[in-house]
Amino acid sequence: MTLFGEAAGRGGRHRVAVLVRHGLLPMELGIVHRLFGGALSASGEPLYTVLTCTVEPGEIRTEADVSVNVTLGPELLTEADTVVIPASDEDYAPRAAPYLPPALADAFARVRPGARLASICTGSFVLAAAGFLDGRRATTHWRSAADLQRLHPAVDVDPGVLYTEDRGVLTSAGVASGIDLCLHMIRSDHGAAVANAVARATVVPPHREGGQAQFVPCPVPDPAPLPTGAARAWALEHLGEHITLDALAARASMSTRTFSRRFCAESGLTPVQWLIQQRLHLARQLLEETDLPVDRVAADAGFGTAASFRSHLHEALGVSPSAYRATFRGPGRGQPSATATPRAQR
Structure with a gap:
C-alpha cells in the first residue's frame, strides 16, 4: 500500500x-x-x-x-x-x-x-x-x-x-x-x-453503498418500491452474527428470489457482496480505532475466523490486517481504547 x-x-x-x-x-x-x-x-x-x-x-x-x-x-x-x-x-x-x-x-x-x-x-x-x-x-x-x-x-x-x-x-x-x-x-x-x-x-455519507450502476436508467422503469432498506439497517446492527439470505428476505417480507432481485436493483450489489463490503468497513474501523486482536476483529465484524478475514481483506486491499493496522495506526494517532466498538458505516 x-x-x-x-x-x-x-x-x-x-x-x-x-x-x-x-x-x-x-x-x-x-x-x-x-x-x-x-x-x-x-x-x-x-x-x-x-x-x-x-x-x-x-x-x-x-x-x-x-x-x-x-x-x-x-x-x-x-x-x-x-x-x-x-x-x-x-x-x-x-x-x-x-x-x-x-x-x-x-x-x-x-x-x-x-x-x-x-x-x-x-x-x-x-x-x-x-x-x-x-x-x-x-x-x-x-x-x-x-x-x-x-x-x-x-x-x-x-x-x-x-x-x-x-x-x-x-x-x-x-x-x-x-x-x-x-x-x-x-x-x-x-x-x-x-x-x-x-x-x-x-453532510455527506462517509461511504456510499453500491456503484454507479444503480443510477443508470432501467430500460423498463419499475414503479414498485424497493423496500430493502429495513433489512440493510437490521444487518448493519448485527454484522457480527450469522446472517442468511433467508433472514434478510424475511425482514423485507419477500421471497429470497424477489429480495435478491430488488436488492441488486437498488444497491448495484448482491446481498452477499454488500454484506462483505459492510463487514470490511467495520473491520477496518476496528483495526484503526481499537487494539482488539485480529481474531476478535474478525469475529466482531462477522467473518467468523481470522483466516477468513485475512482472505477477504487481502482480496479487497492487497494487505494483511497487521499491515493495514500498522499503516493507519502510525505515529501521532494516539492510543484508542480497546473497548471502543464503532458502528458500521452506513
Missing part, C-alpha cells in the same frame, strides 16, 4: 493541485477544495494545501454563467503530491481518436514522479490520453464509459463503480462521485476518523 499522507515522504503539508480547463464544472472544483480543505489533524491543523492551476493562467470559462480567475500555471504540478483533473464540458464532444492538447501534454510532463493522479467524471479521458490509464482499471461517467473504452482499449474500464484506484492513479464516476473519491483519498492518507469528520462537516 502506498501512502501519500505525509506529503509523499518529503515532510510538510500534503499539496493538492487541481488542474482545470475551459468548460470546468464548478461543482467539481468545489468538491476538491471543500473536502481536502476540511481535513484537519487532531490539533485542528489543516492536513492539505489545495491550489488551482491551469495551462495558461487567466480567466477560465465554466459550464455555468460564471468564470474562474486562475493565477497559477502548470509549474505548480512540479511540487504537487496529488494532482486532480476535474471534467470539462468539452470532454463530452464526440471523438474519432484519442487527443491530448500539446499544452496539457507539456503540463503533465511537469508532474513530479511519484505524485498521485486522480480524475473526476470525464477528466479520466485526459488521464487516458496521456497514457496514465494504460493497463489500469478506471471508470468515468456511465454515459461516457463506452467511449472511454472505445478510444482507449488498453484501459480496463469498469462502468459500474463510483471510483477506482490502481497503482497511484484514481478515477471517479460522474460529478458527485468526486466526493466519494476525495473521501477515499483522505481516508487512505489519514484514516477513517479524519475522513468521517470531513464527511460529517460536509
